Amino acid sequence: MTLVDLALGPRPDEPGPPLHGPAAYPHDVETRLAADAAAILARYPQPRSALLPLLHLVQAEDGYVTTAGIRFCAAQLNLTDAEVSAVATFYSMYRRTPTGTYLLGVCTNTLCAVMGGDAILATLEEHLGIGPGETTGDGAITLEHLECNAACDYAPVIMVNWQFYDNQTPSSATALADSLRSGTPAPPTRGTPLPTFTTTCRVLAGLPTDLGEGTGPGPATLAGLRIADRHDMTAPPDTGPATEPSSSADAPEPEAVESVRDEPAPAPSATVPAEPGTEETDPSTTGD
Missing domain, CATH: 1.10.10 (Arc Repressor Mutant, subunit A)
Structure with a gap:
């Protein structure tokens, strides 16, 4: 068996700043x-x-x-x-500091890390000159370090305003960041045309927008289903829960179980020698 020692990057930090900002709306x-x-x-x-x-x-x-x-x-x-x-403050999707036009999240969880997620994050930090949780000076991009984008079949994955950019590399990630800063964002791999962060929040609030419907799952997600279709594989039928007895009268009598009482432990014997390295044999082990 071959052992693989994979050095992973640091985990995302918890959001730190307390809630602040204006105390009331106009x-x-x-x-x-x-x-x-x-x-x-x-x-x-x-x-x-x-x-x-x-x-x-x-x-x-x-x-x-x-x-x-x-x-x-x-x-x-x-x-x-x-x-x-x-x-x-429980959910990370609610931001505590002003967020850029685009929230760019890089996943470094297990599969994305194996496929290069940590290298992508490090490249973007250097390219943008910011760390996770920070925003570029032009207000275009806020960088986020994510645990999982729920898209392991397309690892490594970047999300921008929670839209998917699949199978990323350091070079494709920097090109994506440049397109965001130029105001001509590259289209997501799946989903609607890329909205701004605030428009995305209105979508998540359930309010109508003119973005249209997103695309469905991609080929990698459906690979198992298509294999099953080709081989006429089906799931076993649902037989439902086991039938319960209709009344207590129909229930089987519980079998009698012999009661066993725990016996108290025997007292220590003076004839049994103390174990080495204990207080009885080594005074240096005595606590203060």
């Missing part, structure tokens, strides 16, 4: 957001179930979740600021 902004929030709330029988899309809504306003956004969501859902903040 009246016209709050009125507009309230109309969007009403459309979102109408989809949920329980208002608090709308918290995640409402957080995307307020993130679309400033490019990150601000104190004003937290208070707006809390007021809409009759929650406390603390309850909303707890959710907003």
Whole structure:
């Protein structure tokens, strides 16, 4: 058996800065957001179930979740600021600092790391002159270090505003970054034409856009299904749960089990020598 020692890069850091930003929205902004929030709330029988899309809504306003956004969501859902903040700071998709036009995320989890994800991240850091969590001076790109893009069949993968760019290399990644900064973004491998970060947040809030429908899964994702189709392979039928006895009267009698009582451990014997290296044989092991 051959052992492979693969040196992986550092894991992504947890988002650090606390929520901040404006404490309140101007009246016209709050009125507009309230109309969007009403459309979102109408989809949920329980208002608090709308918290995640409402957080995307307020993130679309400033490019990150601000104190004003937290208070707006809390007021809409009759929650406390603390309850909303707890959710907003739990999920990494809710940004705590202003985000660029494009959020560029590089995966370095297991398969992407094996396929070169760490090299891609290092190349982009040098090329853009920023580290993960930072934004280029022109406000175009915020770099993100991701654990997984849920697209292992296309590793290594980059996501821009949560759109897929598959089978990347250091050179293709720098070319992608250059296209983003020039204002002519390369189209995603799969999905709709690339929207801005704030437009993406409105999509995730469930609000209508003119982006159209995205593409379906690619060939690598469907490879197993196509092999199964060619060989007429099918899943076993679902026979349903096992039939339960209709009543307690039909249930089998439990078998009697002999009761066994644990016996107490025997007392230490003076004839048994102490183990070497213990307090009894080596005083240096005695604790303070």
